[in-house]
Amino acid sequence: SQTIHQWPATLVQPVGSPLSLECTVEGTSNPNLYWYRQAAGRGLQLLFYSVGIGQISSEVPQNLSASRPQDRQFILSSKKLLLSDSGFYLCAWSEGSEKLFFGSGTQLSVL
């Protein structure tokens, strides 16, 4: 069966520090991969999605970037975090146009 792993669960980082959040999927091949951010009590904002290795679609211009170095690995990065980058980050995957399966999320606090 397919599983999705996202880590860490919580992260506290100072302003200006780098960021790397990793997401991996098991049990499937060539999945669509997604990064969303959720502010406290708010909806999900689509940040990036990828339909294949090296293919990244960016939805929001910001200081975040995403990479897909392997078929089932999706990484969210930043060179210098801002206070406004705080939030709950969710990774998700899907097969084609099917429903999304979400990871357990990372609560990022930038102080």
Add this chain to the structure above:
Amino acid sequence: AQKITQTQPGMFVQEKEAVTLDCTYDTSDPSYGLFWYKQPSSGEMIFLIYQGSYDQQNATEGRYSLNFQKARKSANLVISASQLGDSAMYFCAMRVHNDMRFGAGTRLTVKP
């Protein structure tokens, strides 16, 4: 561009009663999918129900049903016989090709 709108920030329902959560959408693409997810306080996203734009019948999954009115571009979620465990955030989402967008969510509180 795709747009999903949930106009109810919060809803209250008495236990065992039915509740309808509203969702409207906008897209010019004739092929799309509509989804509802539940997010409890733990933060996990739980898939509830799906409706395809070409589906003739309204989708149902147990106590969940999706009231799909294509001409009005609405996809309301109906929860029958509410339970205390239904208290959570509910998100409507629309998928066009590989692009999946979510509404702002509705916080449902079930009262005993």
